[in-house]
Amino acid sequence: MEITTRAVQQEIAGRTLSIETGKLAGQAGGAVTVRYGDTMMLGTATASKPRPGIDFFPLSVEFEERLYAAGRIPGSFFRREGRPTTAAVLSARLTDRPIRPLFPKGYNDDTQLIITIFAVDMENPPDTLGTIAASAALCVSDIPFDGPVASVRIGHVDGELVLQPTFAQLEESDLNLVVAGTRDAITMVEADAGEVPEALLVEALALGQEAITTICEMQEALAAEVEPVKRAFTPESVDAEILTDVEARAGDDLRSALREAEDKADRDQRRAAVKATLLESLGDEADAEAYTEAFDAMEKQIVRRGILDDGVRADGRSLTEVRALSAEVDLVPRTHGSGLFQRGETQVLSFTTLAGSGMAQRLDDLTPEDSKRFMHHYNFPPFSTGETGRVGNPSRRSIGHGMLGERAMAAILPAFDEFPYTIRIVSEVLASNGSTSMASVCAGVLSMMDAGVPIKTPIAGIAMGLIKEDDEVAILTDIVGMEDHLGDMDFKVAGSRDGVTALQMDMKVKGIDLEILSRALEQARDARLQIMDVMTECIAAPREQMSPHAPRILRLDVPQDKIGQLIGPGGRNIRALQDDTGAEISVEDDGAVFITAVDQASGQAAFDRVSAMTRDIEPGQIYTGKVVRILPFGAFVEMVPGKDALVHISELADYRVDKVEDIVSVGDEMQIIVIEVDNLGRVNASRKALLNGDSDSGSREPREPRERRSRDDRPPRREAREGREPREAREPREPRQRRPRVAREPEAVEPEPAVEPAPSAEFEAPVVDEQPEPAEEPVVAQADAPTETEADGSAAVAPPREGAPRRRRRRRRRNTGQQGSVGNGQPGQDNQRDGAPRSDSAPAGGEHEERQPDSNIAPRRRGGILSRVNIRRGQPETDGPPPPPPPPPSPFGAPHRNHAAYSAPRRRSLPPPANPVV
Incomplete structure (x- = not known):
């Protein structure tokens, strides 16, 4: 299927506004895509088939935020x-209110407008674009609509009006005005x-009207390209003959009932009685529904003509007269602040509650704002109008009325640095007969002043009405419910004596036109001043002292590099502080710490502990901490989370302490004073100094150096005190004679002859090239016999004992890197390995060969140095009995694992076994 896309675009306030249709949502009655900057949304308009018996217009507007x-x-x-979200509800109402009056009277088909956000650039607010999208979707649909309509925003930055300001500009603006129109x-x-x-405000409205005209022309051009076919619809009207009959039967009675009624309830009863009398007089053949519509039309005409012709309202007031006013504060105990405001039959009781900054509302919507510290909640129970109804979550009307009061009062709040509290105001509507939203503003201001909130100035709110027929115009001050229902405008204005803080108008x-709005603003100012006079008579200024039940907030500024230490890993430190003290602690990025208790x-x-945690530790500071560890020499005390101090055992008490546990145990609280902080940041503290009352020992001035006395002033020596002869008069002692040391002469070791085993017939040793072995160092043997003491006390070396076996010193064998090279490096040779005592003569069948000492082996020294054999075995040399002989060799000639030469790799020829194995 071929898709036909049509689009229009125009530059508005330096950015391109484009409206496109035909590409998306083809099944909807009308669908458009609106883009402004990088903010993009889809607007759809769909209506169901007509439903008979519906006497109201079922219009629903949905503003769908998609994150x-x-x-x-x-x-x-x-x-x-x-x-x-609240922002989505307010945006939907911002679209509903300008569009609803543009549907033809009598059109009662179910109609639904849905605005779906596709993209936001966090620069251009999407709420005003939603009105444009909904209006354009209606223009290209088949739904009857007397549009188009458009909406724009006006700001005031640096003394200049700004069209379509961005979020950043709104932060600097003292005006945030949204205006919609044809x-x-x-x-x-x-x-x-x-x-x-x-x-x-009038100047800003004029600027907005110019931009609205341009955007409406864009929608008309788009609709002209699409050429939609509208539904057939015939507006319903009241039968003129029936209206004349009703006027003749009940006109005078209704006028008397409206003027003689004392209050709303009495007026409703009188009106119902006149209507019942009319229907009874008609009989059964008359069309009761048609006569009921005619009766309602007659009532509207009586009220409107009385105002336009006579200047008298239904309750007898003039056009600018305000109903009876009353104000009262401090009604309810234990609340932080309460205020009651009553205007005529409208009565609102408001409560102010204060909390720390941690109770600020977190926002999760499509705006840059992520939290707010001021909230105004509006409750409208059904009993306030004498009816029954649903009780539960707030309706869209309640959310909208609450936000209107919140915007009005937000302008007079103190700065956060001056009053760092989260403020919540709840307005309970106890009775309703016109302008409960403005009454909630007055009651909310009274409750804040009663709570001690230092507001900049009091404000008040008033609701204005309008009756307009052709060129006849009447502006009403302080409208009641009936005038709101039968009139043409509901215009709410809140402000101080100097200017406006909030504005809302529904038509x-x-x-x-702007001339009527300007007149309404001036008339509303006179009424505001009258209401503020009554409020200031009740309470002239905010209370200097807050309620005793309100929390107290202490502020402390800490260095930014100490924030991590205060919070701790995973927030452990700050949670522990809150649990221990019961206070709420909030830390800002700039280092401001707010303590709410x-x-x-x-x-x-909590203030003292936070101060102690974040200040630099210096000598002389006193801390109270818990003992976290005990060692024999002292106790470690946690002064602040993550920082311990050592209290030495000598600093625990002003007397001798044998054991640290005699004074403190783990978990005990101890007050200590810092006496030293070394260059590594380690802290030494004392408990004893505080016990002695010497709390300033760590911060004392250094002592002046003591004046040393001369030697002449010294007291006499011990000898003089004891009557002994002075040391100078004594004869010198004879020097002691020390015995000379006699060096021990090392015992010479005779070279051992090399023994070559007989060759075997079956096992021949491989022929290996001989490598010359490096010269070995001479080995000096250590005397084995114990020494004897000579006459002069010197030690002499004892001669070896006769007949005693000599302890053989095995020479460390060296691996020359060749297989088969053993001992002196000759192939096939091996030192005597059978464990038998060595002799100076060669064994039978061999030749005596004199061997030179190995020059590569360092000589042994006395005094704990291990011998060559014992070094290899890993045991120190002792002077005890000689070690046992090594085990006999294996039949195959393999060396035993305990043999001294086990680790020397070599090949050797073995003698044939006694019993060869075949």
């Missing part, structure tokens, strides 16, 4: 979007401001 538009995943458990008139206004004058007609004691305890 993928900002590249984020929802933080909920299921990781998907749930019910609409090419010729304004249909909706929503604003929050910082006490701006009324004249600036029930196709729009009004319900009482002064816990707050001060």
Whole structure:
């Protein structure tokens, strides 16, 4: 299927606004894609088939936030979007209010507008674009619509009005005004401001009207290209004959009932009685539904003509008269602040609750703001209107009214540095008869002043109305519920004596011009001043002392490099502080620490501990910590989390301490004073100094050097005290004669003859090239016999004992790197390995061969140096009995594993076995 895409675009405030249709959502009644900058959304409009018997217009507007538009995943458990956020509800209402009055009267088909956010650039707010998308979708659909309509935002930065400001510019702006309308008139206004004058608002509305006209022309051009076919619809009207009959039967009775009623309930009862009398007089053949519609139309006409013709309202007030006012504070015990405001039959009781910065609301929407510290919640129970109804989650109306009051009061809040509290105001509507949202503003301000919140100035709110027929216009001050229902405008204004802080206007007609809005603003200012006079008579200024039940916040600024030490790994340190003290601790990125506690004691305890943790440790500072470790020489005390101090055993008490455990145990709390911090950051502390009252020992001035006394002032020596002769008068002692040492003469070792075994017939040794063995160093034997003491006390070497076997010193054998080279390097040769005592003569069948000592072997020395044999065996030389002889050789000639030459690799010829194995 071929897709036909149509689009229009126009530059608005330096950025391109484009509207496209035909590419997406082809099954919807009307669908458009709106893009402004990198913010993009889809707007759809769909209506169901007509339903008979519906006497109201079932319009629903949904503003669907998708966090993928900002590249984020929802933080909920299921990781998907749930019910609409507060921002989404407010954006939906911002679209609903200017569009609803543009549907033709009598059109009651189910209609649904859905705005789905595809992308946000965190620069351009998407809420005003939603109104443009919904209006454009209606223009290209088959739904009857008297549009188009558009919405823009106006800011005020550095004294200049800014069209379509970005999020960053709104942070610097003292005006955030959203205006919506058609090419010729304004249909909706929503604003929050910082006490701006009324004249600036009128100027901002004029700037917005110019941009609205341009955007409406874009939508008309797009609709002209699409050429949609609208549904057939015939507006319903009241039968003129029936209306005349109703006027004749019940007109006078209804006028009397409306004017004589004392209050809303009495008025409703009188009206119901007149209507019942009318229907009874008609009989059964009359069309009761048609007469009911005619009766409602007659009531509307009586009220409106009375205002336009006579200047008198239904309750007898003039057009600018405000109902009876009353204000009261401190009604409810144990709350941080409470205020009751009543205007006529409208009554609102508000409560202010204070908390630390950790209780700020976390936001998870498509705006750069991630938290807010001020909240105003509006509750509208059904009993406030004398009815029954649903009680539960707040409705969209309650959310919108609460946000209007929040924007109005946010302008007068103190700065966070001045008052670092999270503030929540809850307004309970106890009775309703017009303008409960503005009454909640007045009651909320009273409760904040009662709670001791240092607001900049009091503010008040008032609701204005409008009756307009052709060129006849009447602006009403302080409208009631009936005037809101039968009038053409609901215009709410909140502000101080100096300017406006919030504004909201909803129209029930196709729009009004700027001249009417300007008149309404001036008339609302007079009413605000009258209400503020009543409020200041009740409480002139915020209380100097907060409620005793309100938390106290202490502020401490710490170096930024100490923030990690304060928080600890995984937040361990700060959680331990909160658990121990019961205080709430919040740490900002700039090093500001806010301690919130319900009482002064816990707050001060947390303050002291945070101060101790983040300051530099210096001598003379006193800490209270827990003993975390005990060693024989002292105890380690945790002064602050992550920092221990050593209290030496000599510093535990002012008396001798034998064991550290006699004074403290692990887990005990101990007060200590720092006496030293070394260059490695190790801390030495003392408990004894505090026991002695010497708490300033660590911070004393250094002592002055003592003046040394002369030797003449010294007391007499011990000899003089004891009557002994002085040392100088004594005769010198004879020098001691020391016995000379006599060096031991080492015993010479005779060279051992080499023994060559007889060759074997069966086992021939391989012929290996002879390699010359390096010259060996002479070996000096150590005397084995014990020494005897000579007459002069010197030691002499004893001669060897007669007949005693000589301990043989085995020479360390060297591996020359050739196989078969053993001992002196001759192939096939081996030293005597049978364990028999060596003799000076060669064995039978051999020749006596004199061997030279090995020059490569270092001579042995006395005094604990191991011999060659014992070095190889890993045992020290002793002067005890000689070691046992080595085990006999294997029949095959393999050396035993304990033999001294086991580790010397070589080949050898073995004698034939006694019993050869065949």
